[in-house]
Amino acid sequence: MRSKLFELFDTDNNGLFDFAEYLFFMTLLKTDRKQATSTFHRYDVDGSGALDVEEFTAMMKDMRTQVKHATGMRTGLDTGVARVDEVGEGLLDYLFGPKRNKRLKLKHFHSFLQTLRWEMDDLEFKHYDYHNVGSITPRDFGYALVAGSKVDHLATFLQKVKELPGREAKNRVSRAEFLAFARIAKHGDGAFQAEMKEISDSGAPITREKFRKIAKRTAGVNLSREVAKIVFDIFDVDGDDSLSYDEFFNAIITWK
Structure with missing residues (x-):
């Protein structure tokens, strides 16, 4: 089973998530619409209705600490992974373009989250x-x-x-x-x-x-x-x- 969205998180293209990739993936998958909206607006500091790549990266770090199951520290897990808040290059290319010069609107962020969840549901069905x-x-x-x-x-x-x-x-x-x-x-x-x-x-x-x-x-x-x-x-x-x-x-x- 192949998933283009899965591959955005598999940054080293080995068919697996490492711990940092897993944390970032789970942060997105576990974030509900209300939480995504409120956090997005908080990091849209200029009120433009869109985030640049730096604002998005900071937002994702904040969201990871809010989402249950998306941080090893809450379960007492000491992984030794220093880059737990690193956002994969593939996903940044997907959302902001190779030059990182695009801006991400809230409606597009919601659309991405919805597509991600639906694709995971479809993969789960195919598993059975x-x-x-x-x-x-x-x-x-x-x-x-x-x-x-x-x-x-x-x-x-x-x-x-x-x-x-x-x-x-x-x-x-x-x-x-x-x-x-x-x-x-x-x-x-x-x-x-x-x-x-x-x-x-x-x-x-x-x-x-x-x-x-x-x-x-x-x-x-x-x-x-x-x-x-x-x-x-x-x-x-x-x-x-x-x-x-x-x-x-x-x-x-x-x-x-």
């Missing part, structure tokens, strides 16, 4: 769709969902995933369904999460059909009944056929 048939099993979709679960929930979730249909499954999850779910759970503007929390806090049940309607109303995403069933099979911990905000979002890291 190793036969390239355009769909994956419910079990593989489940593994994708729980891959970033907190440790204290992981064993429970993995057991539920193992109980999902594998190769024998009659109903599979398509690429479009996989990416649609990623859109609301990972990359939305928070409207889906906010309504889920509001309903959950009110004590009202969130059934499978209501879950699908929230996704449609807040993000314009049509979740299939099969996808909703998989989500409930894994995250409806108490088995009451209702999903709470805590059961779903608070148990997840990378899908949050």
